[in-house]
Amino acid sequence: MAPDLPASMQAQFLESYKTPYKLRTVPLPVPTTPHDVLIKVDAASYCHTDFVLAEGQMPGLPKSFPHIGCHEFAGTVISHSESPSEKANKLKVGQRVGVPGRAFHACETCFECKNNRPKDPVAEDDEGYSVHCVDAENNGLSRDGGFAEYAIVDARQVAPIPDSLTAVETAPLMCAGVTIYAALKRCGLQPGGRVGILGAGGGLGHLGLQYGVHMGYKVLGIEAADVPLTLAKDVAQRLDPQPRVVDARAEQASAIVQELGTQDGKTHVGEMGLDAVVVLPESQAAFDYGMKLLKTHGTCVVVSFPEKGFQISARDVVFRDIKILGSLVGSNKTLREMLDFSAQHKIYAIAKCYPLAGLNDLVEEYHKGGGGKLVVDMSLK
Numbered sequence: 528m529a530p531d532l533p534a535s536m537q538a539q540f541l542e543s544y545k546t547p548y549k550l551r552t553v554p555l556p557v558p559t560t561p562h563d564v565l566i567k568v569d570a571a572s573y574c575h576t577d578f579v580l581a582e583g584q585m586p587g588l589p590k591s592f593p594h595i596g597c598h599e600f601a602g603t604v605i606s607h608s609e610s611p612s613e614k615a616n617k618l619k620v621g622q623r624v625g626v627p628g629r630a631f632h633a634c635e636t637c638f639e640c641k642n643n644r645p646k647d648p649v650a651e652d653d654e655g656y657s658v659h660c661v662d663a664e665n666n667g668l669s670r671d672g673g674f675a676e677y678a679i680v681d682a683r684q685v686a687p688i689p690d691s692l693t694a695v696e697t698a699p700l701m702c703a704g705v706t707i708y709a710a711l712k713r714c715g716l717q718p719g720g721r722v723g724i725l726g727a728g729g730g731l732g733h734l735g736l737q738y739g740v741h742m743g744y745k746v747l748g749i750e751a752a753d754v755p756l757t758l759a760k761d762v763a764q765r766l767d768p769q770p771r772v773v774d775a776r777a778e779q780a781s782a783i784v785q786e787l788g789t790q791d792g793k794t795h796v797g798e799m800g801l802d803a804v805v806v807l808p809e810s811q812a813a814f815d816y817g818m819k820l821l822k823t824h825g826t827c828v829v830v831s832f833p834e835k836g837f838q839i840s841a842r843d844v845v846f847r848d849i850k851i852l853g854s855l856v857g858s859n860k861t862l863r864e865m866l867d868f869s870a871q872h873k874i875y876a877i878a879k880c881y882p883l884a885g886l887n888d889l890v891e892e893y894h895k896g897g898g899g900k901l902v903v904d905m906s907l908k
Contacts, residue, residue, distance in 0.1 A: 598628025600673025728755025
């Protein structure tokens with residue numbers, strides 16, 4: 528360990544389910560295996576999954592208490608283990624990196640790491656590492672994450688931060704950004720294709736509006752709450768071409784389908800509507816609304832995972848040939864691609880920042896449902 532490092536750090540801990548975080552001083556973690564890298568955390572973003580975890584809705588996670596959450600953060604490389612791997616050695620002290628939750632200590636030998644599965648460019652990584660490794664751990668979920676001044680990360684899971692992005696801009700992209708970016712790519716659309724984003728004013732959704740437009744898609748944002756609706760419209764107004772954002776409470780899906788059909792010069796209902804939708808909310812009503820917007824042979828990409836799941840119409844799947852796909856995150860390749868794409872097109876999350884000591888205030892703000900992202904900025908005191 529470098530001699531100028533402190534012996535201890537502050538971190539926010541969950542000590543049990545459904546309780547506030549507690550700020551504690553603990554010893555600094557130490558890199559112990561070849562892929563381990565110690566980083567100084569510069570920014571840590573709050574995700575809906577952090578709430579789900581804290582509520583005890585992810586069986587078996589965290590593995591033990593007390594637990595440091597956050598699986599989307601950014602920081603600066605501080606030190607390596609005594610015998611660093613080749614990948615770790617490439618990360619120089621002082622280099623800025625973004626850190627997703629997946630996949631810490633991938634095993635290198637399972638069918639996922641060996642790529643012995645159907646080819647998927649969004650999920651495929653270099654042989655010997657996979658974000659879907661069946662034996663890997665996850666920062667902020669199964670092991671400690673980014674709500675701390677320092678963290679141990681796996682050199683293979685991180686991505687270099689482009690010079691034009693700040694840590695606060697990067698942190699939300701490490702889960703929200705790569706998740707919606709990968710989900711949009713899984714839609715399988717060509718430029719000019721129509722895609723709808725359910726939950727367009729949320730943390731993932733308002734990023735999706737930006738990615739979708741810059742990917743060349745015709746984007747429709749759908750919301751059903753006042754504050755996120757306003758945020759989605761604000762984001763849409765600064766994009767070119769400007770995506771339409773609809774209030775699902777005020778506009779029927781059938782009317783939107785007819786409108787799009789008229790714009791596209793279509794005369795049969797099966798040809799009208801969207802080529803794909805991405806479902807971000809956990810609401811059955813949102814899922815149903817999105818399915819009604821789809822053309823025959825359309826694709827529904829599901830990102831959210833409500834505790835009781837979704838009810839799916841067999842008629843949609845059989846008679847309309849609707850394909851339903853799940854999308855979790857993207858590979859490390861996709862992560863790097865997304866970061867470069869974000870820097871190139873100036874894509875960033877609308878964020879409100881808090882100091883590490885104010886994490887419980889951040890969580891209180893989250894429950895207000897204001898949309899956008901909430902980020903711990905370590906430079907704030």
